[in-house]
Amino acid sequence: MDALALFKSLADETRLKTLLLITAKGELCVCELMAALQDTQPKVSRHLAQLRKAGLLSDRRQGQWVYYNLHPELPEWCLRVLQQTHLNNQACIRDGLQLLEKMPNRPGSECC
Numbered sequence: 742m743d744a745l746a747l748f749k750s751l752a753d754e755t756r757l758k759t760l761l762l763i764t765a766k767g768e769l770c771v772c773e774l775m776a777a778l779q780d781t782q783p784k785v786s787r788h789l790a791q792l793r794k795a796g797l798l799s800d801r802r803q804g805q806w807v808y809y810n811l812h813p814e815l816p817e818w819c820l821r822v823l824q825q826t827h828l829n830n831q832a833c834i835r836d837g838l839q840l841l842e843k844m845p846n847r848p849g850s851e852c853c
Contacts, residue, residue, distance in 0.1 A: 742797070742816055747795075761823075761833060763810060764798065772806075777844075795815075808821065
């Protein structure tokens with residue numbers, strides 16, 4: 742991971758919020774991100790693919806769901822940037838976190 746790839750990824754609002762939501766929650770599936778971001782599945786999936794390609798996210802499959810989390814091999818400096826950005830910009834994802842908490846049928850039951 743280099744600085745240019747990280748900051749290009751953070752430059753887009755959807756990708757920034759996605760990374761901050763995942764930083765806050767540990768891992769989220771596409772349907773949770775759709776609810777939190779109030780966006781369509783194709784748009785959310787496209788941004789997730791870009792974040793995976795940049796090396797920022799990894800995923801794991803559990804049954805029919807795919808969960809996204811910060812890549813376990815992210816350099817420490819990159820994790821610190823994401824954590825500090827999350828801690829110092831709570832307003833950026835406040836609405837998304839509230840929508841996520843109100844989401845009916847979150848994964849683990851019968852999601853989306």
